[in-house]
Structure formats: C-alpha cells, structure tokens
Amino acid sequence: MAALSVLTVKFVAIGLTKELAGNYNSAYGYLQLFGILADFGLYAISVREVSRAEDKERVLGALIVLRSIILVISLLSALLLVWIIPTWRGTPLPLGVTIASLVPFFTLLAGIIRTVFQVKYKMQYVFIAEVIQRIITAGLIGLIIFLGVRGSNDLHIYHLFLFIGGVGAFVLFFLSFSYGNRLVRIRPTFDAKLLKRLLREAAPFGLAFLCMAIYRNLDLTLIALLRPDFELQNAYYGFVLRMAEMGYLIPTFLLNSTLPILNERDAAGEDTRSLLGKTLLILMLLGTISFLFSLLWSRPLVHLLTTESYLSTPARPGADTALRLLATPIFLNGIITYCFYVLLTRKSWQRLVASLAAGAVLSTALNLSLIPLHGFVGAAVVSIVVHLFLAATLLPTALQKMPPQFQPSAVLRWLVFSALLALALIWLEPLLQSDWQTATGLALSIIFISVLALVLRLDRNLI
Numbered sequence: 096m097a098a099l100s101v102l103t104v105k106f107v108a109i110g111l112t113k114e115l116a117g118n119y120n121s122a123y124g125y126l127q128l129f130g131i132l133a134d135f136g137l138y139a140i141s142v143r144e145v146s147r148a149e150d151k152e153r154v155l156g157a158l159i160v161l162r163s164i165i166l167v168i169s170l171l172s173a174l175l176l177v178w179i180i181p182t183w184r185g186t187p188l189p190l191g192v193t194i195a196s197l198v199p200f201f202t203l204l205a206g207i208i209r210t211v212f213q214v215k216y217k218m219q220y221v222f223i224a225e226v227i228q229r230i231i232t233a234g235l236i237g238l239i240i241f242l243g244v245r246g247s248n249d250l251h252i253y254h255l256f257l258f259i260g261g262v263g264a265f266v267l268f269f270l271s272f273s274y275g276n277r278l279v280r281i282r283p284t285f286d287a288k289l290l291k292r293l294l295r296e297a298a299p300f301g302l303a304f305l306c307m308a309i310y311r312n313l314d315l316t317l318i319a320l321l322r323p324d325f326e327l328q329n330a331y332y333g334f335v336l337r338m339a340e341m342g343y344l345i346p347t348f349l350l351n352s353t354l355p356i357l358n359e360r361d362a363a364g365e366d367t368r369s370l371l372g373k374t375l376l377i378l379m380l381l382g383t384i385s386f387l388f389s390l391l392w393s394r395p396l397v398h399l400l401t402t403e404s405y406l407s408t409p410a411r412p413g414a415d416t417a418l419r420l421l422a423t424p425i426f427l428n429g430i431i432t433y434c435f436y437v438l439l440t441r442k443s444w445q446r447l448v449a450s451l452a453a454g455a456v457l458s459t460a461l462n463l464s465l466i467p468l469h470g471f472v473g474a475a476v477v478s479i480v481v482h483l484f485l486a487a488t489l490l491p492t493a494l495q496k497m498p499p500q501f502q503p504s505a506v507l508r509w510l511v512f513s514a515l516l517a518l519a520l521i522w523l524e525p526l527l528q529s530d531w532q533t534a535t536g537l538a539l540s541i542i543f544i545s546v547l548a549l550v551l552r553l554d555r556n557l558i
Contacts, residue, residue, distance in 0.1 A: 097341045099229035101400055104337050106236040107256060108401035110244045115187065115253045117326035120333020122191040122257065123198070124315030126173060130199035131308035133169035134206070136300025137162050137293070141210040144293065154293075155210060156284025161293055162207045163283075170196050182320055187250055194254055197261025205264075205271040211279045224270035232263035299444035303435065306451035310458035310481050311343070314466070314474035317459075321466045332471035334401055335417040339425055342385040346378050346429035350436045357440055361497075368500035371437070375499050376509065378429035380553070383513045384544065389422035391520040392536075395527035399534065412472050420475035427482040434489035441496045450488045454481050508551045519543055 107119055141158050148154040177183060177192045205224070212221050236259055244252055275281055315333060319325040353374050360367050388396065397405055397415040407413030438447040458481045465473030520540070527533045 096225055096229055097344075099226070099233045100337070100341065102233045103229070103236060104334050105400055106233065106240050108334060108405065110236065110240050110247055110256065111253060112246050112248045113330040113404065114326040115248060115250075117328065117330035117333065118187045118191050119253065119256060120329045120337070121188055121315060121319045121325065122195040124312060124329065124333060124336065125177065125188075125192055125319065126170075126195055126199050127312045128308050128316065129169045129173040130203060131304050131312070132301075133162075133166040133199065133203055134301070134304060135165050135294075136297035136302075136304055137165075138206055138210075140293070140296050140300060141207060142213050144296070145210050145214050151214070152280050152282065153284050153286070154289070155207075155279060156282050157286050157289045157293060158207050158210070159204075159281070160283045160285060161290050161297075162203060166200065166203050170200060180320070186326075187253060188319065191253065191257055194257040195260060197258070198264045201261070201264035201268040205268040208268075208271040208275045208281065211275040211281070215278045217274075217278060220271070220274040224267050224274070227270060228263040228267035231266055232260055235259045235262070299448060300439065302448045303439070303444065303451050306448065306455040307435075309455035310451075310485075311478075313459065314462050314471075314477065317462050317466050318471060318474060321463070322470055324470070328470045331405060331412070331414045332417050332474065334405065335397070335414050335421060338396075338400065338418065339389075339421050342382075342389075342425040343428050343432075345381055345385075346432045349374070349377060349381075350432055353436075357436070361440060368498055371497055371499035372501045372505075375430075375433055376501065376505055378433055379509060380512070382426040382429040383509070384516065386422045386426035387513070387517050387520055388540075389418050389425055391517065392524055392527070392533075393419040393422075395524065395533040395536070399530050417471055417475050420472070421478060424478045424482040427486045430490060431482065431485050434486075434493035437493040437497045438489070443492070443496060446492060447489070450485060453488070454485045457481055457484060505553070508553055512547055512551055512553060515547060516544065 108116060111119060137158060141155075144158070145151050145154050174193055174196060177189045183189055209221055212218050236256055239252070239255070247253075272281060315329055315336065318328050318332065322328050353370070357367060357370060357374075360370065393415040394406060397413070397418055401414060405414040407416045435447060438444065458477055461477040461480060462474055465477055469476070523536050523540070527536050
C-alpha cells in the first residue's frame with residue numbers, strides 16, 4: 096500500500112504543474128479534517144462492539160447507519176464551506192474538493208465494513224481490497240503519464256486525477272462489501288436506542304481523533320487560507336505530508352493489531368508489562384528508522400518521489416526542507432499514538448482529550464502566527480513544537496497508568512542500532528546523485544537494517 100501510494104505521488108508530481116499539484120494536495124488536506132470528523136471514533140469501537148454482540152448483524156447495521164449519517168453531514172458541511180469561502184473563489188480548489196470528496200465517502204463506508212474482517216479474522220480480504228484500490232489509482236494515473244502528460248496546467252487533467260482517486264475508493268468499498276457480505280449479512284439497522292448508545296461510546300474517541308486531526312492536518316488548509324501563494328506552498332508541503340502519513344500509519348496498524356490482545360489481558364488481570372514494553376520498543380525502532388531517513392536522506396528521497404523542481408534552492412526552501420523538519424514529528428507520533436491507546440484502554444479519556452485539545456489549540460495559534468510569515472516552513476516548525484509538547488505531556492501519564500517492562504540490554508541495542516544506521520546513511524548520502532542510485536541505496540539500506548537487527552539480536556526482544 097505504501098509503495099503504491101508513493102508511486103501515485105510521483106505520477107501526480109510529474110503530471111501536474113506545481114500550482115495544480117498544490118491544489119491537488121490542498122483538496123485532500125482539506126477533506127482529511129472532515130473525514131476524521133465523519134469517522135467520529137466509530138471505527139475505534141466497532142470491533143469491540145461487534146465482537147461481543149450476540150446479534151452481530153444488528154450492531155454492524157446500526158454502525159453503518161450511524162457512519163452514513165455523520166459522513167453525509169460532515170461532507171456536505173465541507174462542500175458548503177469550500178464553495179463560500181471568499182479566498183478560494185475563482186481557484187480550482189472548490190470543484191477539486193467536490194470531486195475528491197468521493198474518496199473519503201467510499202473509504203469511510205468501506206472502513207466500517209472492515210470490522211467484519213477483523214472480527215472474523217479474515218484480514219486477507221482487507222489486503223486484497225486495499226491493494227487493488229491502490230493498483231487502480233496508481234495504474235490509471237500512471238497510464239496518463241505514459242501517454243505523455245507532463246507538467247500539465249490543464250484543469251481537465253487535474254480533475255481526472257482527483258476522479259481516479261474516487262474510482263479507486265469505490266472499488267475498495269465494492270470489494271469490501273462483497274467480501275464482507277459473505278461473512279455477515281450487511282444491512283442497515285435503524286434502532287434509535289442502539290444508535291444513541293454507540294454514539295455515546297464513540298464520542299471520547301471522536302473528540303480525541305478530532306483534536307489529532309486539527310494539530311496534524313489543519314496546517315494545509317490554513318496555508319490555503321492565509322497564503323496568496325498557497326498553491327506553491329502546498330505543492331512542496333503536501334507531498335511531504337503524504338509521505339509522513341505513511342510514517343504515521345505504521346504505528347497505528349501495529350497498535351490496532353496489539354489493542355485486542357492488550358484489552359483481553361488487561362481485563363483478565365494478566366501482566367501486560369512485557370507486551371507493552373515490546374510494543375513500545377518496536378515503535379521506537381520504526382520511528383528511529385523513519386526519523387533517520389527523513390532527516391539524513393531528505394533531498395534524494397524527495398527527488399525520487401517527486402521531481403527536481405520540488406527541491407530547495409539557495410533562494411527558497413523546498414519539499415526536502417519540509418521532510419527534514421517533519422522527521423521529528425514522524426518519530427514522536429509513534430510515542431503519542433502509543434499513549435493514545437494506553438490511556439483509552441484504561442479509560443483515561445478525559446486526560447487524553449484535554450492534552451490533545453491543548454495541542455490542537457497550541458497548533459492553531461502558532462500556525463496562525465507563523466504561516467503568514469514563513470509558509471510551510473512555519474507549519475513544520477509548529478508540528479515539531481506540538482509533537483514535543485504532546486509527547487512530554489502524555490508519556491509520563493501512560494507510563495504511570497500501564498508501565499511497560501524493558502530489558503536494559505534491549506534499550507542499549509536500540510541505541511547502538513540507531514547510531515550505526517545513522518553512520519551508514521551519512522556515509523551513503525553523497526553517493527545518491529540519481530533516482531536509480533537512491534533506489535539502490537534504499538535496497539542496500541533494507542538489507543543493512545535486517546542484518547543489523549539480527550546481529551544485535553533485536554528480534555529476540557520483539558517476539
């Protein structure tokens with residue numbers, strides 16, 4: 096999924112001018128906030144509610160109805176706002192957002208059906224649907240590039256790229272529904288009492304995810320509102336945020352896999368310290384790898400994933416500047432996500448929401464001050480400040496609520512692993528003068544990381 100998403104980023108960067116690429120990124124960045132609002136924490140409770148329900152079809156049907164209602168309200172609000180905001184009148188953004196809204200619509204409907212596969216332990220169907228969606232999206236946009244489109248300023252091409260994303264999302268929904276309906280009968284259920292209970296259960300998660308969306312995703316929209324050159328700003332920044340999202344998703348996938356086991360052991364009164372320690376160590380390892388590549392290989396990676404015109408020059412910062420700055424938030428996000436799940440497991444959602452709300456307020460206030468002056472560089476600096484604040488606020492509480500257990504040798508091995516990987520990347524970076532050299536360097540780095548992990552016996556501390 097990550098590889099195909101990267102390929103799509105590359106094709107869009109090649110196919111559109113930076114101005115239209117900025118509109119493309121702005122459209123999805125704007126919708127991401129409303130998409131998280133539309134989820135409202137339902138996915139976070141859906142597995143728990145469906146798995147423990149005697150009538151699984153009824154609960155799933157109620158979740159689908161609730162998801163549909165909130166989704167329609169959220170997306171209609173997004174479309175209404177984008178068409179009436181004066182700053183965006185006469186730009187390609189309103190129509191672009193309207194077309195791009197197909198993506199969160201079908202993706203979120205498919206997301207609630209994913210509950211069936213988790214409950215039935217049939218996650219291979221999720222793999223099939225997600226990968227096929229991205230193959231279709233990357234393949235169709237790639238076909239347009241193959242036919243000769245380069246740096247186009249044609250709005251029809253811009254709209255077509257956005258529509259192709261909607262086609263891929265529809266395929267995801269169609270496959271999810273088709274496979275899911277074989278396992279559990281998927282039909283809407285209108286039960287007012289059940290709908291109210293589910294909404295009440297989801298509310299803490301919804302508030303927490305909304306705060307996370309504000310401090311992680313609002314900056315693209317604020318750039319579009321506050322900067323007259325927002326198209327160029329979001330061209331540089333938007334693609335890097337797409338790359339960073341991959342770094343954000345990996346900890347979420349890991350913790351979604353760990354959460355059911357953690358809940359079961361905690362509810363049974365079993366010792367969870369070893370599980371928590373291994374989970375946190377994996378997150379630190381993954382975060383370290385993402386941090387070091389983003390910090391030390393920012394320029395070759397951006398060149399590989401976009402084009403040379405997105406690189407910084409002595410006269411202006413570029414996408415590589417943004418990636419280098421976002422290295423720290425990418426690392427800290429894994430720790431914050433870990434705290435998020437631990438505190439919700441212990442039902443300490445009031446403290447969690449209060450901290451995330453403070454982060455959202457801090458992010459918005461700083462962005463309003465720095466974006467008009469420094470554009471996406473200011474937004475990236477704000478992201479560093481907010482992630483540091485949240486990690487410092489949430490981690491002590493999470494460690495107190497559910498202490499993890501580390502082997503001292505495992506921490507030492509992580510530090511040695513990080514130092515050796517940093518030295519290897521610093522040594523290789525000057526050799527990466529072309530996309531082929533960067534791709535080869537990435538392949539060699541993967542081998543080096545695997546060998547280093549085996550030599551340091553990190554695998555024994557993670558299994």
